[in-house]
Amino acid sequence: MDGIINIYKEKGFTSHDVVAVVRGVLHTKKVGHTGTLDPDAEGVLPICIGKATKLSDMIMDGKKSYRTVVHLGMTTTTEDASGEVVTESPVDFDEEKIKEAVSRCVGTIKQIPPMYSAIKVNGKKLYELAREGKEIERKARTVTIYGITIRRFLPPNRFEMDVDCSKGTYIRTLCSDIGKILGCGAHMAELLRTKTGAFVLDDAVKLSELKALVQEGKEESVILSMEQALQSYPRITVSKKAEKMLYNGGKIFAPQYRCEEELSAGTVAAVFDSQGHLVGLYEVRKEENFFIKPFKMLI
Numbered sequence: 001m002d003g004i005i006n007i008y009k010e011k012g013f014t015s016h017d018v019v020a021v022v023r024g025v026l027h028t029k030k031v032g033h034t035g036t037l038d039p040d041a042e043g044v045l046p047i048c049i050g051k052a053t054k055l056s057d058m059i060m061d062g063k064k065s066y067r068t069v070v071h072l073g074m075t076t077t078t079e080d081a082s083g084e085v086v087t088e089s090p091v092d093f094d095e096e097k098i099k100e101a102v103s104r105c106v107g108t109i110k111q112i113p114p115m116y117s118a119i120k121v122n123g124k125k126l127y128e129l130a131r132e133g134k135e136i137e138r139k140a141r142t143v144t145i146y147g148i149t150i151r152r153f154l155p156p157n158r159f160e161m162d163v164d165c166s167k168g169t170y171i172r173t174l175c176s177d178i179g180k181i182l183g184c185g186a187h188m189a190e191l192l193r194t195k196t197g198a199f200v201l202d203d204a205v206k207l208s209e210l211k212a213l214v215q216e217g218k219e220e221s222v223i224l225s226m227e228q229a230l231q232s233y234p235r236i237t238v239s240k241k242a243e244k245m246l247y248n249g250g251k252i253f254a255p256q257y258r259c260e261e262e263l264s265a266g267t268v269a270a271v272f273d274s275q276g277h278l279v280g281l282y283e284v285r286k287e288e289n290f291f292i293k294p295f296k297m298l299i
Contacts, residue, residue, distance in 0.1 A: 002050035003223035008204035009037050009045040021207050022047050034059040043193030052226050062197025065164050070175045072157045075185040079114045079172035089184040091157045101181040102148050110140040111173050143169040227278050234261045234269040243273050254290040
């Protein structure tokens with residue numbers, strides 16, 4: 001069983017909980033998630049099964065979209081609603097000022113990861129140190145906020161927004177930073193991941209729904225094949241004569257493969273043998289001539 005299931009992670013589950021449930025329901029050990037969602041967060045969590053676990057990092061690298069509620073006037077230890085209240089301040093709920101503060105967070109920005117995060121420092125996770133009452137200096141990380149849309153204002157102290165961002169973005173830190181710009185502090189009250197890469201909320205299934213489908217023998221209806229997951233990549237087909245080199249992970253030169261798209265050096269493409277079987281992701285290179293070289297084998 002190789003493929004990806006777009007799971008709707010519900011509140012109360014960790015990402016590892018979801019992996020454990022999927023392992024048990026499908027009776028398979030090779031299962032992995034594609035990016036941690038906090039227990040209080042909900043939404044899209046693609047789960048990779050079998051050989052598709054080799055695609056986990058590529059799915060993780062994709063753009064993410066979130067819907068979040070920002071609570072102004074209150075900061076917490078965790079930067080979200082699960083933490084202890086640190087400060088409370090009066091809120092000047094001026095919609096134009098909020099819009100201006102939000103606009104300042106769009107683009108390539110620096111974020112200092114929260115202490116309550118799974119980042120490791122000297123072999124220990126930050127949240128473990130935080131639970132010991134310790135706080136250490138963290139290096140700022142560069143992330144990209146592609147766009148923020150304020151969906152609605154919820155006076156006297158909340159507003160809801162949609163965020164499109166790069167991997168590695170902490171939405172709770174973004175909410176906290178908006179509060180700092182406004183001078184009243186803030187934390188993330190709610191979080192829903194609506195998209196990661198090609199996986200969207202409308203197609204996600206809850207664990208209870210997956211269990212029901214397995215009982216009916218219909219689980220394959222929600223398992224996306226690796227071929228489907230890689231539809232956004234150019235497709236290269238290798239000739240019969242070059243298949244031995246293909247399966248051995250060797251270089252394949254331009255006369256030995258075909259692609260309907262024009263390829264440039266640096267492009268990563270999904271590569272198939274002459275019978276249409278997916279073999280791996282290859283990178284297009286050029287020295288004297290164009291050739292493709294293994295980027296990630298999937299067999």
